[in-house]
Amino acid sequence: xxxxxxxxxxxxxxxxxxxxxxxxxxxxxxxxxxxxxxxxxxxxxxxxxxxxxxxxxxxxxxxxxxxxxxxxxxxxxxxxxxxxxxxxxxxxxxxxxxxxxxxxxxxxxxxxxxxxxxxxxxxxxxxxxxxxxxxxxxxxxxxxxxxxxxxxxxxxxxxxxxxxxxxxxxxxxxxxxxxxxxxxxxxxxxxxxxxxxxxxxxxxxxxxxxxxxxxxxxxxxxxxxxxxxxxxxxxxxxxxxxxxxxxxxxxxxxxxxxxxxxxxxxxxxxxxxxxxxxxxxxxxxxxxxxxxxxxxxxxxxxxxxxxxxxxxxxxxxxxxxxxx
Amino acid sequence: xxxxxxxxxxxxxxxxxxxxxxxxxxxxxxxxxxxxxxxxxxxxxxxxxxxxxxxxxxxxxxxxxxxxxxxxxxxxxxxxxxxxxxxxxxxxxxxxxxxxxxxxxxxxxxxxxxxxxxxxxxxxxxxxxxxxxxxxxxxxxxxxxxxxxxxxxxxxxxxxxxxxxxxxxxxxxxxxxxxxxxxxxxxxxxxxxxxxxxxxxxxxxxxxxxxxxxxxxxxxxxxxxxxxxxxxxxxxxxxxxxxxxxxxxxxxxxxxxxxxxxxxxxxxxxxxxxxxxxxxxxxxxxxxxxxxxxxxxxxxxxxxxxxxxxxxxxxxxxxxxxxx
Numbered sequence: 001x002x003x004x005x006x007x008x009x010x011x012x013x014x015x016x017x018x019x020x021x022x023x024x025x026x027x028x029x030x031x032x033x034x035x036x037x038x039x040x041x042x043x044x045x046x047x048x049x050x051x052x053x054x055x056x057x058x059x060x061x062x063x064x065x066x067x068x069x070x071x072x073x074x075x076x077x078x079x080x081x082x083x084x085x086x087x088x089x090x091x092x093x094x095x096x097x098x099x100x101x102x103x104x105x106x107x108x109x110x111x112x113x114x115x116x117x118x119x120x121x122x123x124x125x126x127x128x129x130x131x132x133x134x135x136x137x138x139x140x141x142x143x144x145x146x147x148x149x150x151x152x153x154x155x156x157x158x159x160x161x162x163x164x165x166x167x168x169x170x171x172x173x174x175x176x177x178x179x180x181x182x183x184x185x186x187x188x189x190x191x192x193x194x195x196x197x198x199x200x201x202x203x204x205x206x207x208x209x210x211x212x213x214x215x216x217x218x219x220x221x222x223x224x225x226x227x228x229x230x231x232x233x234x235x236x237x238x239x240x241x242x243x244x245x246x247x248x249x250x251x252x253x254x255x256x257x258x259x260x261x262x263x264x265x266x267x268x269x270x271x272x273x274x275x276x277x278x279x280x281x282x283x284x285x286x287x288x289x290x291x292x293x294x295x296x297x298x299x300x301x302x303x304x305x306x307x308x309x310x311x312x313x314x315x316x317x318x319x320x321x322x323x324x
Numbered sequence: 325x326x327x328x329x330x331x332x333x334x335x336x337x338x339x340x341x342x343x344x345x346x347x348x349x350x351x352x353x354x355x356x357x358x359x360x361x362x363x364x365x366x367x368x369x370x371x372x373x374x375x376x377x378x379x380x381x382x383x384x385x386x387x388x389x390x391x392x393x394x395x396x397x398x399x400x401x402x403x404x405x406x407x408x409x410x411x412x413x414x415x416x417x418x419x420x421x422x423x424x425x426x427x428x429x430x431x432x433x434x435x436x437x438x439x440x441x442x443x444x445x446x447x448x449x450x451x452x453x454x455x456x457x458x459x460x461x462x463x464x465x466x467x468x469x470x471x472x473x474x475x476x477x478x479x480x481x482x483x484x485x486x487x488x489x490x491x492x493x494x495x496x497x498x499x500x501x502x503x504x505x506x507x508x509x510x511x512x513x514x515x516x517x518x519x520x521x522x523x524x525x526x527x528x529x530x531x532x533x534x535x536x537x538x539x540x541x542x543x544x545x546x547x548x549x550x551x552x553x554x555x556x557x558x559x560x561x562x563x564x565x566x567x568x569x570x571x572x573x574x575x576x577x578x579x580x581x582x583x584x585x586x587x588x589x590x591x592x593x594x595x596x597x598x599x600x601x602x603x604x605x606x607x608x609x610x611x612x613x614x615x616x617x618x619x620x621x622x623x624x625x626x627x628x629x630x631x632x633x634x635x636x637x638x639x640x641x642x643x644x645x646x647x648x
Contacts (some may be wrong), residue, residue, distance in 0.1 A: 066402070070573070113446070121471065124445075144451055209574040218546040219543070250534070276396075
């Protein structure tokens with residue numbers, strides 16, 4: 001594996017746009033450290049699988065990417081995503097025995113933290129006297145679960161958290177993950193729930209200094225981010241099971257666009273969700289038809305991720321059987 | 325005070341741009357609740373001052389505002405700001421006896437939390453056994469200070485936290501604060517450290533649905549946000565002491581722009597800071613000349629906010645004396 005070898009990584013798609021995007025991106029900080037962590041994580045989980053347990057690894061992407069508008073970044077375009085979908089899904093993947101690489105936007109929702117207040121440190125704790133910090137009784141159960149479950153998953157080597165902020169970081173780390181999972185073959189799964197920017201300002205054409213506001217309205221031309229799903233599927237991780245997401249605010253075009261993505265990028269599943277109802281139901285688009293997945297409305301604490309991950313795990317199992 | 329009466333609030337500046345911005349903004353959620361909280365907070369602190377203690381109130385704004393690009397917001401332009409300046413300054417204002425309205429971007433740095441890790445809940449705590457949450461010894465001091473100091477300030481009615489996300493929310497809440505501090509006269513101080521968007525998409529001309537990426541590059545025209553400093557100074561809070569901030573990445577134009585802002589918006593001080601050196605030094609621009617404020621380099625934990633707030637408090641005292 002050599003993630004830095006750009007020319008090899010785009011071999012089959014031969015997409016000049018994509019090569020150009022990577023060549024012009026600002027270099028990834030800590031790239032070699034991230035690579036090392038990943039290789040160790042994958043190797044540990046591959047070793048477990050050789051003991052006969054059949055370890056599967058999923059890369060869950062979560063939260064939105066940013067697009068800088070200036071090189072010394074003061075302003076940027078952001079894609080909204082709380083990271084609830086990705087963090088909840090991570091919990092269910094862990095519960096199903098997967099090892100998870102959680103590629104998430106810095107500051108977004110973490111696994112096991114969904115039901116905590118926005119600022120848990122200041123909102124859940126008290127200093128009872130000079131020497132004792134206590135959790136408020138009303139938050140005790142959720143706080144303990146968050147801290148305990150997170151620590152257990154990390155300690156047993158089943159959860160690797162990698163943060164990103166910009167679209168450049170996101171795609172560069174995704175490439176590193178994809179190339180490092182190749183050794184896992186069909187046991188690798190990509191669950192691409194992050195809200196990735198469609199438009200960006202190429203690094204070279206970006207203003208170096210803060211854009212000045214004194215000279216009237218601001219006209220901007222943003223270029224399209226090349227679609228990386230093709231290159232992920234064909235070149236980076238051709239044997240992995242791949243699931244992408246489609247979010248729209250307009251129901252009318254949602255299923256059509258999800259179907260097109262399934263074909264165009266040769267995905268195994270596309271999860272179609274509409275902004276307003278995405279916590280109640282999603283529609284999973286596959287080659288064999290659409291499946292509506294709804295949360296269990298008889299339980300107030302039930303979420304749509306629980307049945308969704310059950311479906312994903314079943315389909316991944318079937319895919320593994322078909323390959324062996 | 326009637327914050328909803330737009331026509332009164334723009335009387336003297338007669339700025340059609342500003343009236344238009346407010347008229348077309350999406351209505352502020354929980355406006356009446358925010359108003360009530362503010363009135364109570366101001367009234368409590370005014371009552372203290374009648375007991376002879378001379379209570380001062382400062383509005384500290386902190387973090388960056390966002391500009392939605394779509395009405396059902398998936399994408400937005402964001403102004404980078406961690407909120408370190410505003411949260412650190414809040415600590416020193418509280419220490420100097422001020423009551424603080426902390427108008428901050430959701431999720432940015434909170435007072436007393438600067439030296440904590442990004443995700444304090446998951447990084448600072450452990451579950452020692454089934455029933456006990458403990459702080460890791462290395463984080464114990466900072467965690468206790470954060471929880472304890474924050475709680476004490478809120479409990480004694482000296483700290484009111486109001487969050488915002490968009491430029492629309494920010495300016496609407498700032499107006500409510502300004503109008504509610506009028507009764508305090510010159511005891512009110514505005515310390516406007518937030519990174520406010522210069523450009524926005526007027527709500528009516530905004531795309532209702534998510535902008536589609538299939539049709540080539542994206543051309544955007546953003547309008548200038550009308551400058552609210554004039555209306556704050558002249559109409560909303562004409563007797564308050566007002567400090568604005570100027571951030572640039574290009575040192576060459578920084579002082580010139582800060583000087584112009586001082587004149588144009590009739591500020592009492594403009595704090596000029598350059599992106600790369602802003603944690604080491606700032607230059608305070610006033611009618612009587614510029615003052616360079618640096619952090620105490622002999623102490624590793626010293627910050628530039630400590631001497632900055634000392635200077636601000638001194639100048640506010642002089643301003644109060646000159647008015648009485």
